[in-house]
Amino acid sequence: MEAGQHSNVALLKEIAELLNEETDMGRMLEGAIWKLLNGSVFEAAWIFFIDKNGKHQLAAQANLPPALKQNDCRHLKKGGCWCVKRYHDGNLEKASNIIACQRIDNAISSDAGDAEGITHHATVALQSGNEKFGLLNIAAPDTVRFSNDELALLESVAFQIGSAIKRILLTKQEQELALVQERNRLARDLHDSVNQLLFSVTLTARGGSVMSEDPEVQETFRDIQHLTQEALNEMRALIWQLRPKGLESGLLEAVKGYAEMLGLSTELKVTGVIQLPSRTEETLFRIAQEALNNIRKHAGVHKVQLYMSVTPSDVLLVIKDEGRGFVIDEHLYLPSIGIQSMRDRAKAEGGSIEWSSEIGRGTEILIRIPY
Known part of the structure; x- marks a missing residue:
């Protein structure tokens, strides 16, 4: 095994260990791309999440030049570019060199700051199976094209990140399902216990009001009945909030x-x-x-x-x-x-x-x- 291949295997192992341990999406993405930069020729990286409607969101970035970082990375967050278009068209099957990047060009032409020699970038889709989540973009100073080996490394890292994104999303769904189940359990418990007790108190107060001949006692029972009915209404509203029927x-x-x-x-x-x-x-x-x-x-x-x-x-x-x-x-x-x-x-x-x-x-x- 050549030295370069050996170092790539070690890098991929290091990234995999981070991805397996991290449960927070933001920390996972930034940690992975920083490790990629520290162990390769790439010197800047950013990740776009892209939703089903085509809207992109800057999800993570590392070591961007001042031109791209200016005003909270506004040139990366706004406008269109070739890599996103290829992603939407389904033409981004592998890691690719992007010959012209509108975002980088806009940042340079607007004198947003020093681009530090970055004029082009490579891109690869982040996906798990057939499910796509966005793009991983990397760049290096004075580099127009990356080699096939460098693009292969980029693809391997993108595959790892895509799998980690899917894992975190599934974990989040499971947590939300568990929360719904717990809400349902609490709603059932409230309905079967407290709700029934309040209803019994309401009936008892109504019966006490009818049975007594003392006006003051009757008024007291009516007050109890009214207050209990209000509490019952509040309890029903709470049960609705815990488990929204409908x-x-x-x-x-x-x-x-x-x-x-x-x-x-x-x-x-x-x-x-x-x-x-x-x-x-x-x-x-x-x-x-x-x-x-x-x-x-x-x-x-x-x-x-x-x-x-x-x-x-x-x-x-x-x-x-x-x-x-x-x-x-x-x-x-x-x-x-x-x-x-x-x-x-x-x-x-x-x-x-x-x-x-x-x-x-x-x-x-x-x-x-x-x-």
Whole structure:
């Protein structure tokens, strides 16, 4: 075995050990490409994740020159390039030299900083089996083309990273499934124990009110019955939040069912075809739950309007009521109406949420989530 081949085998073993141990996606990607750079002729690397709609995201980068790092790598994050086009067209079967890179050219021509001799790069798809996740790009100063051996090394590393990405995604899915199962167990336990006890207390209080002839005792029992009924309603809402019945029939049916459970009537309008990932549906449902809870508790109305618009890249959900409204202070944390939790949920999915409200003129909430 030649010295170069021996060093490549050692490098691949070192990368494989890191990939097998790491469970965080970001640390795994950056750790792998740094090891690749330290053990090869490559001197800069970056990874794009590319979704099914063609949107690319800079997922990791290592040792970029100032021209590419400027303004949080804006030249890598914006615009198109030949490697991404070949990826979309299905013409990137092997590691390839890219003769012209629009991103690098734009960075150099805009005087974004020193490119440190980097003018070209090589690229390879990150995949596991037939499932593709994005691109691994590498570059070196004053290098237009990499040799076949160097491209073969790049392919081997890309195969390792692709397998690791698939493993982490599957692990994440298993964790989410376990979380759903735990929620379902808690919901069943609450329904079978606490929920039934509250119902029994309600019946007992009703019976005590009827059986007693003392007006004060009757009033006390009625108060107990009222408070227990309120607690029962809160418990049913909590069970809904733990295990949203109806999501199996679609997001809108689940939201409508939850609204009806709260005593709210809904007006629905939809544009576009609703085929959303389950994670996006649950995020929207959780935000809608909080919004509907707020309407029931604070708006003073029993009717809500829901508008949903679905495009190939994102979904917009609008929740509107004509109730009391409130004054919005963006710098104020308002746990009583759950603004922060709704904002956090949307942000966690790369989305946004906005409020429009005036005293006496109702509230409108706009939630936009990419998928």
